[in-house]
Structures are given as C-alpha cells and as structure tokens.
Amino acid sequence: EDQVTQSPEALRLQEGESSSLNCSYTVSGLRGLFWYRQDPGKGPEFLFTLYSAGEEKEKERLKATLTKKESFLHITAPKPEDSATYLCAVQAGGSARQLTFGSGTQLTVLP
C-alpha cells in the first residue's frame, strides 16, 4: 500500500526565515511525486512534479528535491503570501494514475 507522511503538521516562520518541509513516501514503482499548494477555501494548485531521485525543481522561493525515500520543499526567504497548506502526493504505476496524498503541512509566514 502506498503511503505518504508529511512533517511537520504545522510550521510558523518569520518573514525571511528559510526552512524545509518533509515528505516521506513508500510506493511501488514511483511514476511521479507531486507538490501542491492549497489556500484556505480553495482547491489544491499544482507546483511541481519530480520523477526520479536526484531531481530538483525551482519556482520563485520554492525548491523541491527528491530522494528514493523522501522529498523536501525548501522555502527560501519566505513572504507572508507563501502562507498556505502544502500537499505532497505520489503516483504509482497502473492505468488509473491515482495519487496518494499526505495530510499536508500548514505554513504560516509572519510579517
């Protein structure tokens, strides 16, 4: 059974204080690991897809990395507008392309 565990559950940072979110996973035949951002009252919004260990993707202040067991979402010099819940998901092989989601990390960036 595919499993995704995210930590910490919640994180409070001061503006400009860099940190990392963790996503640990077990999956049979990883097709992709995804990071999504979810704002309150909205649906998740796609950020990154990582396909293989060693891969990295960047977007503004966010950088996602992948190993064989976990992924990190590094946030450099965050701003209050980066406050959101960050969801990690994995996709295994199979025709349904189903995703297994973690429970998310709720990030609050204080001005």
Add this chain to the structure above:
Amino acid sequence: NAGVTQTPKFRILKIGQSMTLQCTQDMNHNYMYWYRQDPGMGLKLIYYSVGAGITDKGEVPNGYNVSRSTTEDFPLRLELAAPSQTSVYFCASSQDRPSGANVLTFGAGSRLTVL
C-alpha cells in the same frame, strides 16, 4: 477557460437525504476524479474515471455513486446521506501523459454538512 467547475459550493443535508454534486471540466481531459478532504487528513479518492462510460472505485467509495456519460461531466451522487459524509469534496481532472505522471487540476470544492 474555466478549468474544473463544481456546484454547489455549500450544502446542508439532513440524514437520509440524497443529492448530486456536479463537476464539469472544459479542458478535454480524459481522467476525472472525486476526492474528499477531512480536517487533518489527506485527500481520499472516492471514484475515478479514465474516460466516458468508464468508472471505478477508489479508496472510500461506500455511500457514493458516479456516472460519466460525457468527457466533460462527472457527477457524484450521495445516497442516504450520513454524518460521516460531512466533508469537503473536490473534483479533479487530468490528461494522460506519456510519462504516466498526471498533473491534476482541481475544482474549488463543495463543502457538505450532514445534520
């Protein structure tokens, strides 16, 4: 381009009532999904469809039904509503990719309360 549209946004049901959550996408995606999200929990897959006329159960299908008569529409039917179905429901769609890793586009969600 509206993406994925869900209606209604909010609904309160009494125990035993039935209702349908509507989902429409205008991106010509072949895959569509219904997830539910409970506080502190990850998104759980209820049903999915890989194309018109084809549906299958996800992780938590009990108490729900779906149909997919067109590429665009994927309604979720709740029969005999129970308090355990109080949740936020998200519809999503994706286009199959050669890599096999599908990026999902989500709707804004439908918040359902069963009293």
